[in-house]
Amino acid sequence: xxxxxxxxxxxxGFGRKTAEVLAERGHIVYGTVRKQMEIKENINLLNMDLTDxxxxxxxxxxxxxxxxxxxxxxxxxxxxxxxSIETTPIEHAKLQMDTNVTGLILMLREVLPAMRKQHSGxxxxxxxxxxxxxxxxxxxxxxxxFAIEGISEALRMELRQxxxxxxxxNPGDFHTNNTLNRRNFLANSTNDPYAGQFSKTxxxxxxxxxxxxxPEVLAQKLAKIIEKENPCQRYVIASLEQKLAVxxxxxxxxxxxxxxxxxxxxxK
Numbered sequence: 001x002x003x004x005x006x007x008x009x010x011x012x013g014f015g016r017k018t019a020e021v022l023a024e025r026g027h028i029v030y031g032t033v034r035k036q037m038e039i040k041e042n043i044n045l046l047n048m049d050l051t052d053x054x055x056x057x058x059x060x061x062x063x064x065x066x067x068x069x070x071x072x073x074x075x076x077x078x079x080x081x082x083x084s085i086e087t088t089p090i091e092h093a094k095l096q097m098d099t100n101v102t103g104l105i106l107m108l109r110e111v112l113p114a115m116r117k118q119h120s121g122x123x124x125x126x127x128x129x130x131x132x133x134x135x136x137x138x139x140x141x142x143x144x145x146f147a148i149e150g151i152s153e154a155l156r157m158e159l160r161q162x163x164x165x166x167x168x169x170n171p172g173d174f175h176t177n178n179t180l181n182r183r184n185f186l187a188n189s190t191n192d193p194y195a196g197q198f199s200k201t202x203x204x205x206x207x208x209x210x211x212x213x214x215p216e217v218l219a220q221k222l223a224k225i226i227e228k229e230n231p232c233q234r235y236v237i238a239s240l241e242q243k244l245a246v247x248x249x250x251x252x253x254x255x256x257x258x259x260x261x262x263x264x265x266x267x268k
Contacts, residue, residue, distance in 0.1 A: 001227075002026055002027055002028060003027050003028070003071035003072055003226065004027075004028045004030075004063070004067045004069055004070050004071045004072070005022055005027050005028065005029050005030070005070075005071065005072040005073075005074065005226070006030045006031075006032075006060070006063055006070050006072070006073050006074070006111065007019050007022075007029065007030070007031045007032070007074040007076055008031075008032045008048070008050065008074065008075055008076050008077035008103075008107060009031075009032060009033075009076045009077025009078065010031030010032065010033060010039065010043065010045070010076075011033045011034070011035075011037055012176065013174075013176035013215050014076055014126070014171070014174070014176065014215050014218055014219065014222075015031060015074075015076045015077065016031075016039070016215075017215040017216055017218070017219040018074065018076070018215075018218070018219040018222050018223070019031045019039070019040075019043045020040055020043065020219070021216075021219040021220060021222075021223050022219075022222075022223055022226070023040060023042040023043050024042075025223055025227075027226075028044075028067060029042070029043050029044065030043075030044045030045075030046055030063050031043050031044070031045055031046065032045075032046045032047070032048040032059055032077065033045055033046070033047060033048070034047070034048070034049050035047075044066075046059040046062060046063070047059070050077055050098075050099050050102075050103025050104075050106065050107070051095070051098050051099055051102070051103060053106055056103070056106045056107060056110055057110055060107070060110040060111055060114075061110075064114055069114065069118050070111055070114055070115065070121065071120070071121060071122065072121070072122045072123075072124065072226055073107065073108075073111045073115075073121070073122075073123050073124065074124045074126075074222070075104045075107055075108075075123070075124065075125045075126055075148075076126045077099070077103065078099055078100040078103075078126065078144070079095065079096060079099045079100065080096075080138070080141050081093065081095075081096045081138070081140050081141055081186075082137060082138060082141075082186045082198075082202060082205075083137060083186055083194075083198065084137060084139075084192070084194040084198060085139040085140070086194070087192050087193075087194060088139075088140060092140070093140045096140045096141060096143075096144055097140070097143070097144055097147075099144075100141075100144035100145070100147075100148065101144050101147045101148065101151075104125065104148060104151070105151070108123065108155070111123075112159075112164070115162065115164050116162045116164070119162060119163050120163050120164065121163075121164045121165070122164070122165045122166075122167065122226065122231070123152075123155065123159075123164065123165070123166045123167070124167045124168075124169060124222070124225070124226070125148050125151070125152045125166065125167070125168050125169070126148070126169050126171070127145045127148045127149055127152070127168050127169065127170050128141075128142075128145045128170055128171060129170055129171070129172050129173075129236070129238055129242055129245070129246065130142045130145050131145025131146055131148060131149050131170060132149070132170060132236075132246055132249060133245070133246075133249050133257075133261065134146075135205075135261075135265075136201055136261075136262070136265050136267060137194075137197075137198050137201050137202065137205070137265075138205070148168070149168065152166050152168045156233065165230075165231060166233070167225060167231050167232070167233060167234070167235070168233065168234045168235075169218075169222070169225075169234075169235055169237065170234065170235065170236045170237065170238070170246075171218055171237050171238065172212065172213075172236070172237065172238025172239055172242035172243075173208045173209050173211070173212030173213070173238070173239070173242070174209070174212040174213050174214070174215055174217075174218060175209065175210055175211070175212045175213065175214060175215075176209075176215055186202075197266075197267060200266045201265045201266055201267065204264070204265055204266055205265070212239075213239075217237070218237050221235065221237055245260075245261070248260065
């Protein structure tokens with residue numbers, strides 16, 4: 001069944017590949033970008049900035065005017081800071097939350113009235129493995145993803161009466177532009193007491209990411225989720241090791257798990 005799908009952030013990575021896969025499968029795909037770019041002809045581009053409420057309103061309005069409905073909203077767009085919680089510039093922390101959390105809320109508030117009216121729809125919120133455990137030197141990123149977890153849980157219950165489903169995606173490490181983009185938001189290491197450890201941990205983080213799966217893997221999985229009549233509430237799309245870490249986080253005492261995670265990130 002052909003669906004009208006709105007995806008935020010299709011300029012690269014998960015968003016772009018997912019938009020391409022869904023369009024190839026015959027769905028009507030709209031994707032948001034912050035600046036003009038070239039993309040496959042069967043994907044409809046919308047100029048939108050998650051931190052600008054008016055641009056969010058206009059983007060959603062355009063889809064509804066052209067199609068009359070939105071069957072699936074994929075909240076994929078986001079950004080990623082890096083650095084210690086103490087020394088990361090506060091403007092980076094605010095932008096992290098404004099983009100990943102407030103931006104997601106703005107999208108929901110614009111799309112949900114239409115979904116309630118049609119008494120159907122699926123919301124897919126991108127969290128992360130980092131939304132299930134706090135990651136060192138990615139504290140604000142993890143905080144934004146923890147917030148998405150809480151919003152999704154509450155939203156799922158609020159929307160039950162309107163036949164609207166809420167799905168959370170928890171990707172592990174994938175090889176995307178996320179690694180490069182994070183470097184635009186790194187804390188200045190000059191006189192930073194965390195600089196030494198941050199440098200070591202960042203090297204491990206980036207090695208994990210560059211050695212991660214292709215976005216194609218997630219895009220194909222997401223297409224199948226969208227086409228399910230009754231999708232699960234959560235999908236952890238990650239390596240076996242990362243899935244094991246999620247399980248261990250649930251069952252081990254906190255100090256045990258912290259030692260395991262610290263060791264992985266080179267923290268003694």
